[in-house]
Amino acid sequence: MSWLRVGLLACFGVLVLNLLPAWRTGLGPTRQPVPGAQLPRQFGQPVYAPAQNPPERRAFELGRQLFYDARLSADGTVSCGSCHQQARAFASPERLSQGVGGRPGLRNAPALQNLRWRRTFFADGGPKHLETLPLAPLTNPREMGTTLPAVLAKLNADSAYARQFAAVYGQRPISSYQLLRALAQFTAALTSASSRYDYHVRRAAGGRFTAPERRGQALFRAKCGSCHATELFTDGSFRNNGLNRRFGQDSGRVVVTFLPTDRGRFAVPSLRNVARTAPYMHDGRFGTLAQVLAHYDHGMVASPTLDPIFRGPNGRLGIPLTAAEQRALLAFLATLTDEAFCRAPEFAAPRPSPGGKVRAAVRQPGIAP
């Protein structure tokens, strides 16, 4: 009987403890919600639900600081934010990403957005969880070039980090678990769902489409929507969209699955913020969206795994698009830009910068810093 009472008391305690973070993250009458804590309904159930790493202000800020801290890299010159630049929806303007010592990477750094809804990551789908993903850039000699023990030693030697981690996670020393959970607080918070397209869908102010934008939307649904599907603009599959004959340089999904039928297949990327994320494709081969459309129209090459959608009658490859259709598609794709996301101070490098500095981005006209 007394056991039961103790149990009930414990349960009550658990209930109160459960409500506390909810109050902190969602309900506080005076507090702002932690970025990313509110999920846009149109994306459906997240893969990485907030309950798995409840958004919490200090943990988020810690993750943000880590994301922009170049000291994590082998020579202190490269942070996550060097390659993933906010003004470009966290993509890189460089064709291939550049890591420590200017070493060129093998792929173009893509946008980071709406990662909670992803089952796999990278162009080949190798990483399968957002929390463990940073192990790849941290240890890749072409990216940050370090080791997990070296990063942890650096963090533990830094009294400010030691204090901050202890404030969030309690236990010392800083562990890989704490590092990965903190980084995921930031990366999972990168929700982008406030483009003009979104206002249009919600019939909200500022969301009126022009005639070309409307035509572009209809064209997109008909010709592109089977792969760039759902409100996330990807169906999460791996496809061959006719870039190469042999894929000798980068064979895509096959390196993960070892299945010859996956040679030349790459993850279908989301097209949100696509006007900001040039250059395009896994190898950054196209500098403009016009070039991408030209590729879909007449640039494709055949290979055994080319998606059947692209095989037209009489052996014609690709998706025929007239010049007017291409203009309309470009107009529509431009509506997918989420200005607020690319500028949100919450996601910017914290000031003062915690050390090193974010490598200067190549300024482009029309892109806010």
Add this chain to the structure above:
Amino acid sequence: MATQLPGAGRPAPRRGRRFGWPLLAVLVSWGLVAGCGKAPEPAATTGNLYLELEPTVGTAPLVLGPTLYPTGNGEQFTISTFKYYLSNVKLHRADGTHYAVPDSYFLVDAGQPASQHVALHGIPAGTYTGLSFVVGVDSARNVAGAQTGALDPVKGMFWDWNSGYIFVRLEGTAAASATGRYKYAIMGFQRPYNTLRTIAPAFGGATVAVSPEHEPEVHMEVDVQKMFVGPTPMRFATVYDSEGGPTSVQIANNYAAGMFTVEHIHPN
């Protein structure tokens, strides 16, 4: 308002969502209350059981370093690293039931003798007639995000760009290899190249009695040579690197066919 948050102060979109969090919290708590409400089970008597995992190459004890060993296929090799995960330990009873040791993940490393001594605590007292375990880490834990303890990626057994744990790592030199070295990282938990193997080494009629008074020890031999002989003989001349995929599956099939044998059981 100090900072403008993305999603804050925008036209109309997300009314109603604010209630998601507390609702979830209440539901979770309700679940816990319901769980707690069950009458507590009477504390069963428990004991400890130990697994002693002695690495060998054939009949010779495994020594890391320059010692040359035969593969059993006409080639020779040295071993600089031999590590593997042993997980999901189950103790079987004569009546067909079993006890699954909760959260049992162990990294056994020939370079860390203490790790070859696996302690299983809190085992319900009773007589067990068999043992089974997974060599590797079950698929769920491979995709469960940041882990601690034996599964901490700092242990060097997590493959990052094609993420998942390395189940067995064997490295060293081999004259027959084109590079003079070999690296076997057996991993992969997805079909068709799933290398997870459940091993149930025979007790040969012996039993293990666990009780507060007795701390029995199951002494096993772990014969690395079995990675090379078995269903698909492995030769360094053709396979000196294996990082998942078909060759990893072949090696896993080899070791599943007899790398672990129960040598004897100390009742203690």
